[in-house]
Amino acid sequence: MRSASEHVVDISPFTVEIPQTALDDLRDRLLRTRWPDELPGAGWDYGVALPYLKELAEYWATGYDWRVHEARLNQIPQFTTTIDGQNVHFLHLRSPEPEAVPLIVTHGWPSTVNDFLGIFGPLTHPRSYGGDPSDAFHVVAPSVPGFPFSGPTRERGWGSERIARVWAELMRRLGYERYGAHGGDFGSFVSPELGRLAPEHVIGVHVNALVGASMAMSSEELELLSAEEREQARENQKWWYAHSGYATQMSTRPQTVAYALNDSPAGQLAWNLEWFVDHDPTRTWQTPVDRDAVLTNVSAFWLTSTAGSAARLYREMAAAGWGRPASSGVPTGVAKFRGDRAVRGLAELSHRVTHWSELNDGGHFASLQAPDLLVEDIRSFFRTLR
Numbered sequence: 146m147r148s149a150s151e152h153v154v155d156i157s158p159f160t161v162e163i164p165q166t167a168l169d170d171l172r173d174r175l176l177r178t179r180w181p182d183e184l185p186g187a188g189w190d191y192g193v194a195l196p197y198l199k200e201l202a203e204y205w206a207t208g209y210d211w212r213v214h215e216a217r218l219n220q221i222p223q224f225t226t227t228i229d230g231q232n233v234h235f236l237h238l239r240s241p242e243p244e245a246v247p248l249i250v251t252h253g254w255p256s257t258v259n260d261f262l263g264i265f266g267p268l269t270h271p272r273s274y275g276g277d278p279s280d281a282f283h284v285v286a287p288s289v290p291g292f293p294f295s296g297p298t299r300e301r302g303w304g305s306e307r308i309a310r311v312w313a314e315l316m317r318r319l320g321y322e323r324y325g326a327h328g329g330d331f332g333s334f335v336s337p338e339l340g341r342l343a344p345e346h347v348i349g350v351h352v353n354a355l356v357g358a359s360m361a362m363s364s365e366e367l368e369l370l371s372a373e374e375r376e377q378a379r380e381n382q383k384w385w386y387a388h389s390g391y392a393t394q395m396s397t398r399p400q401t402v403a404y405a406l407n408d409s410p411a412g413q414l415a416w417n418l419e420w421f422v423d424h425d426p427t428r429t430w431q432t433p434v435d436r437d438a439v440l441t442n443v444s445a446f447w448l449t450s451t452a453g454s455a456a457r458l459y460r461e462m463a464a465a466g467w468g469r470p471a472s473s474g475v476p477t478g479v480a481k482f483r484g485d486r487a488v489r490g491l492a493e494l495s496h497r498v499t500h501w502s503e504l505n506d507g508g509h510f511a512s513l514q515a516p517d518l519l520v521e522d523i524r525s526f527f528r529t530l531r
Contacts, residue, residue: 155226155227155318156224156225156226156318157224157225157226158222158223158224159223159224159225159234159294160219160223161215161218161219161223161294162215163211163215163448167448168211168448171206171410171444171447171448172206172207174409174410174411175202175203175205175206175410175411176206178202178409178410178411180195180199180411181195182195183195192415192419193415193418193419193422197422198411198414198415198418201414201418201436201439201440202410202411202414204436204440205410205414205440205443205444209436209437209440209444211441211444211448214259214437214441214444217262218258218259218262221236221238221262221265222236222237222238223235223236223237223294224236224237225294226315226318228311228314228315228318229307229310229311229314230299230300231290231295231298231299231303231311232290232295232296233287233288233290233295233311233315234258234287234288234294234295235258235285235286235287235288235315236258236261236265236284236285236286236287237283237284237285237286237319238265238269238283238284239269239283240268240269240270240281240282240283240284241269241270241281242271242272242278242279242281244279244281244531245269245281245282245283246281246282246283246323246324246325246348246527246531247282247283247285247316247319247321247323247324247325248268248282248283248284248285248324248325248326248327248523248527249284249285249286249287249312249315249316249324249325249326249327249336249339250284250285250286250326250327250328250332251286251287251289251308251312251326251327251328251329251331251332251335251336252286252288252289252292252328252329252330252331252332253328253329253330253331253332253333253354254292254330254331254420254455254458254459255416255417255420255421255442255443255446255455256329256330256442256510257288257292257293257294257441257442257445257446258286258287258288258294259438259441259442259445260438260442260510260512260513261284261286261512263512263513263516264512264516264519264520265284265286267516267517267520268281268282268284268520268523269281269282269283269284271524276524277524279531280524280527280528282325282523282527283321285315285316285319285321287311287312287315289308289331289335289455289458290303290308290311291303291451291454291455291457291458292446292451292454292455292458293445293446293448293449293451293455294445294449296449296451296454296455297450297451297453297454298454298457301461301464302461303457303458303461304458304461304462304464304465305331305334305335305338305462305465306338306342306465308335308338309335309338309339309341309342310342312326312335312339313339313342313343313346316346321346322346323346323348324346324347324348325347325348325349325350325351325527325530326339326340326347326349326350326351327350327351327352327523328350328352329352329353329354329509329510329511329512330354330356330509330510331458332352333352333353333354333355333356333357334357334462336350336351336352337350337352337470337473337475337477337495337496338470340473340475340477341470341471341473341475344473344474344475347473347475348475348476348527348530348531349475349476349477349478349526349527349530350473350475350476350477350478350496351477351478351479351480351500351522351523351526351527352477352478352479352480353479353480353481353482353485353511353519353522354482354485354487354509354510354511355479355481355485355487355492356486356487357467357469357495358479358487358488358489358491358492358494358495358496359378359381359385359486359487359488359491360378360381360382360385360491361375361378361382361491362469366469366491366494367379369490369494370488370490370491371490374488374489374490374491377486377488378488378491381486381488384486390419391416391419391420392459395456395457395458395459395460396459396460396462396463397460397463399453399456399457399459399460400453400457402416402453402456403452403453403454403456404453406446406452406453406456407450407452407453410443410447413443413446413447413452414440414443416452417439417442417443417446418439420509421434421439421442421510422434422439431482431483431484431507431508431509431514432483432506432507432508432514432515433514434508434510434513434514435513438513469494469495470495471495472494472495472496472497473496473497474497475497476497476499476500476530477492477496477497477498477499477500478498478499478500478501478502478522478523478525478526478527479492479496479498479500479501479502480502480504480511480518480519480522480523481501481502481503481504482504482506482507482508482509482511482514482515482518482519483504483505483506483507483508484508484509485508485509489501500525500526502522502525504518504522506518507519
């Protein structure tokens with residue numbers, strides 16, 4: 146295994162340092178928000194509820210402290226490098242355990258690498274968290290091109306395949322020849338793609354929030370499923386139709402919404418809440434995401450002006466056709482947390498599923514909602530692959 150120092154010329158240390166003027170401007174804009182009206186009794190039926198958003202925006206302006214979360218992020222070693230003409234920001238924490246396995250983890254939308262801060266310690270230092278040191282990982286967490294600290298992108302084509310190629314090169318530069326991959330949401334597209342691209346290097350792929358395995362793409366696919374799975378896939382289709390407005394906009398006309406996202410922090414907060422709150426915080430079908438975690442992600446987008454750039458990811462994926470790629474043959478583990486809609490029969494069309502767990506806690510953002518369960522599932526999956 147090569148050491149990272151062999152590639153030091155290609156990699157630069159990075160620290161998040163947001164100017165105070167930018168934080169003052171954010172607070173001023175939030176306090177001057179021009180609020181829309183809302184239908185009486187509409188609740189969350191028409192989108193993010195006005196009373197909820199007002200309360201959260203007020204907390205963002207007067208209670209939330211970016212500096213606390215900036216300092217927490219800066220506790221993890223961060224770096225930047227240029228790959229395929231694109232700036233790539235990443236966190237990299239090596240384990241003290243000599244037999245630790247490298248693991249590259251990929252976030253989704255509207256997430257950032259902040260989502261993984263709670264699992265870095267248990268993954269890299271298991272003995273300090275009551276775990277088995279033989280489960281240790283060296284963890285690499287890149288920021289997706291276009292997203293905070295890596296963005297913006299400067300040209301077309303930054304879909305999952307191109308990002309996976311960049312991840313493979315990043316791991317090569319870090320000297321990792323044999324490694325695992327984990328991802329959730331959009332990361333559940335990129336991590337398996339990395340396995341397809343570099344099966345000789347990727348020992349296994351672990352995913353949660355496997356959104357690409359929730360709906361059938363044809364009647365022929367439906368016929369391959371059990372009766373129970375067919376019903377689930379049909380219900381997922383109905384659910385997605387009622388909840389996919391944000392994705393339709395970003396998949397077709399991301400630049401149009403970018404103007405609003407980049408000019409109104411309250412507007413950007415509402416846009417991100419479409420997925421983080423998932424339409425109704427009073428429902429208990431998944432564990433709520435801590436409001437500071439939500440605001441740290443939203444703040445990162447706002448303070449780096451990358452909301453519009455991140456939105457283009459959906460356009461790039463749509464241009465590629467989303468699709469149902471063939472399996473790489475790489476062992477794949479799927480963690481289905483509470484509220485997830487993955488269908489195993491559909492997952493097996495594109496993945497060699499060797500591990501499938503269904504967990505009654507957490508939700509779509511498992512690293513924020515149930516970090517202990519996610520860590521244990523990752524450990525369990527990779528134990529047989531080390």
